[in-house]
Amino acid sequence: MYEISINEGPFPIYEVKDIATNSWFHISPERGGIVTSYGVNGEEQLYLDKPTFDDPKANIRGGIPILFPICGQLVNKAYEWDGQTYIMDNHGVARTNPWEVVATEQQSDYASITIKQASTPETLKAYPFAYELVFTFRLQAQKLHIEQEYRNHSIADMPMYAGFHPYFLVDNKENTVESDASQLIYLTEHKQVPYTGEVEMSKLPDSIAFAKAATQKISFQPKPGHEVHLTYGDEFQYVVIWSLDGKPFMCVEPWMALTNEFNVKQELVYVKPNEPLITFMTIGVN
Numbered sequence: 111m112y113e114i115s116i117n118e119g120p121f122p123i124y125e126v127k128d129i130a131t132n133s134w135f136h137i138s139p140e141r142g143g144i145v146t147s148y149g150v151n152g153e154e155q156l157y158l159d160k161p162t163f164d165d166p167k168a169n170i171r172g173g174i175p176i177l178f179p180i181c182g183q184l185v186n187k188a189y190e191w192d193g194q195t196y197i198m199d200n201h202g203v204a205r206t207n208p209w210e211v212v213a214t215e216q217q218s219d220y221a222s223i224t225i226k227q228a229s230t231p232e233t234l235k236a237y238p239f240a241y242e243l244v245f246t247f248r249l250q251a252q253k254l255h256i257e258q259e260y261r262n263h264s265i266a267d268m269p270m271y272a273g274f275h276p277y278f279l280v281d282n283k284e285n286t287v288e289s290d291a292s293q294l295i296y297l298t299e300h301k302q303v304p305y306t307g308e309v310e311m312s313k314l315p316d317s318i319a320f321a322k323a324a325t326q327k328i329s330f331q332p333k334p335g336h337e338v339h340l341t342y343g344d345e346f347q348y349v350v351i352w353s354l355d356g357k358p359f360m361c362v363e364p365w366m367a368l369t370n371e372f373n374v375k376q377e378l379v380y381v382k383p384n385e386p387l388i389t390f391m392t393i394g395v396n
Contacts, residue, residue: 112221112249114214120164124211126221126249133252138163139225142205143245145174150252150395155338157277157359169206172277172359176245178204178260179237179270181350182369189372191238191269198236198372201275204243207233212244220250229263239268253394260387267380271367273346274391277359281333287351287362289328291320297350297369317352319368330362337396340364343389345379364391 111130117123121141127134136147146163148155158172180202187197204227213224224246240263248255262268294305297317305320320328327341328349346364353360367377381387
């Protein structure tokens with residue numbers, strides 16, 4: 111029922127496919143480990159701006175970028191750690207450096223690909239910690255499971271706030287997001303308001319974050335008759351929603367902390383040496 115194949119282009123793309131239901135995901139290890147496609151019952155669920163994927167110097171707009179060790183931006187792209195200033199681009203180093211495939215698995219009820227990225231002399235210039243990331247992407251029952259392991263090979267505790275940046279295709283933005291979060295944060299305006307039910311995305315003037323949720327899940331309707339569900343580990347305290355006028359996508363992004371946290375230093379997640387942090391994110395479509 112499941113098969114794994116490789117498209118040997120300028121950037122090799124691995125496809126994991128459930129033949130019985132015509133569901134799949136595609137992943138490009140060399141382009142930051144990004145998932146470029148996720149389909150359910152023959153229908154694509156993700157937006158991808160192909161020219162940005164094809165240009166090795168461009169930041170890819172689309173798919174599911176991996177955010178590590180930060181989510182969002184730093185003021186002036188800079189932060190201070192142990193008395194030294196470091197420069198880091200938006201969303202960190204994992205999405206702009208290659209990963210390697212370390213395992214594939216095909217079973218009767220699922221198939222998976224495991225990829226790994228380790229720190230390099232270049233990443234250490236922006237992030238002074240020896241890290242290793244091991245992510246397993248598994249297709250099972252038409253759901254995409256992303257199992258994550260964050261390893262610290264440094265002597266000191268390793269600070270981070272990781273996340274994901276999925277770009278979902280939407281027919282229009284006249285839809286609602288369902289969450290049991292109690293707080294809504296307008297990120298540009300730095301404004302917090304109570305959240306009591308649903309929010310209509312088309313009426314929002316800003317990127318927003320859902321916070322203080324009782325359960326680690328969120329759902330939305332990209333088009334009539336379809337509902338996308340995300341579930342994720344307790345480490346992901348926020349879900350950021352963002353879009354662009356005139357573009358057929360809506361980003362629904364689980365983050366461990368909000369933008370500029372390396373300067374704020376109030377909600378950093380610390381990974382102890384030789385004690386990996388293990389968590390997950392799952393995407394499903396009804």
